Amino acid sequence: MFRRKNHSHSEQQGEDQQHKVKELKASLGQLSGRSALYCTDTCLKRYLEARNWNVDKAKKMLEDTLKWRLSFKPEEIRWNEVAIEGETGKVYKANFHDRYGRTVLILRPGMQNTSALDNQMKHLVYLIENAIFNLPEGQEQMAWLIDFTGWSIANNVPVKSARETINILQNHYPERLAVAFLYNPPRIFEAFWKIVKYFMDPKTFQKVKFVYPKNKDSVELMKSYFDVDNLPTEFGGTATLNYDHEEFSRQMAQDDVKVAKFWGFDKHPPGANGYSAVEVAPEPEAVALPATASA
Structure with a gap:
């Protein structure tokens, strides 16, 4: 009954x-x-x-x-326009999915290599669009893994940049983010976070998870989303994190052709x-x- x-x-x-x-x-x-x-x-x-x-x-x-x-x-951005932003692998699409088949973006703020906010946002939007384009059939969301290795106040993302990132993600890509894991952020990051979190709406805020290697509960939560064999050691897994800019650029160039076809640019640029x-x-x-x- x-x-x-x-x-x-x-x-x-x-x-x-x-x-x-x-x-x-x-x-x-x-x-x-x-x-x-x-x-x-x-x-x-x-x-x-x-x-x-x-x-x-x-x-x-x-x-x-x-x-x-x-x-x-965003559908017109091509990799060659933003490739310089990706030279250090500060943001890129991982070669694995989470346990739910979601595309994974890896963000490494400690690898920041440019200062032009407009192009940084263009690069991020390009990768968000690419992540969505590569979602398996029936899957609508992506996951973010944020690695704080090498992060310091000196190379910290400006508040303006963080605010714009949050604005674009939650206002123009709603329900695209399933979860964002901030892995082992340094204590000094807490002051930055106190400012940034006020730009988030409640739904986005709830999707942000802090993971500390010594906190068993947070580690177990992360493992519920990812297979440790896929996770790079930087995130507590056993895989090797190896960003090859040339190889990634080739993949993006191939995807650009598919994207152009989807939007009809192959026939009418x-x-x-x-x-x-x-x-x-x-x-x-x-x-x-x-x-x-x-x-």
């Missing part, structure tokens, strides 16, 4: 959510170009989930993202305004953007 009741509740919840997706889709109006490619039902569901299934709030969030994508053009010659940039009202303009 109880099983039947629970099953019925689950079915009703699924139907309600599907109704919300349809409602959000209708409220956006007719989409075209890249906006239409971007706004799949699965995408709309993520925005609704990020806003606790409030259609109006999800719509506002999605409209802001569409406006951001029209300006930032983007023009000066970021759109192909045959693709008309949607007017603000076409994507239901407002008159003026939580992961």
Whole structure:
């Protein structure tokens, strides 16, 4: 009896959510170009989930993202434009997945090698897009592993950079982050964290986990997400962390070809305004953007 009741509740919840997706889709109006490619039902569901299934709030969030994508053009970034940022392997896609099949990004703030914030953000967005593009079928989220080896106040990521990273991740890639493990951060990092955490919405904040080698509970939590045979020794595993910039660049160049094909750039390269010659940039009202303009 109880099983039947629970099953019925689950079915009703699924139907309600599907109704919300349809409602959000209708409220956006007719989409075209890249906006239409971007706004799949699965995408709309993520925005609704990020806003606790409030259609109006999800719509506002999605409209802001569409406006951001029209300006930032993340789908146009190619590896050769940001390769210099990746020379030290400060951020890169790992060659393994977590236990749930999620793409893994490894971040090593101690390997910072540039000072231009705009290009750093461009590099990060490129890798987020690449991580999403390489997600297995049926998987929507990625995991982050943050290694603090070599981190110090001298090479610390500026607060402005951290704030922009959080803004982009939680406002324009909602429900894409499953978990972020901060592995063995030094004590001095706590002062930086006290500032940065206020930029996070509650949902993003709950996904950030601190792991200390001497804290058994935090180590066990991390092992519940990762096979120790895959984890590099820098994260308490047994694998060797070996970032080869040339090999990684070759992989990214291959992925760039696939990405171009997905967005249709292989047939119609983007023009000066970021759109192909045959693709008309949607007017603000076409994507239901407002008159003026939580992961």
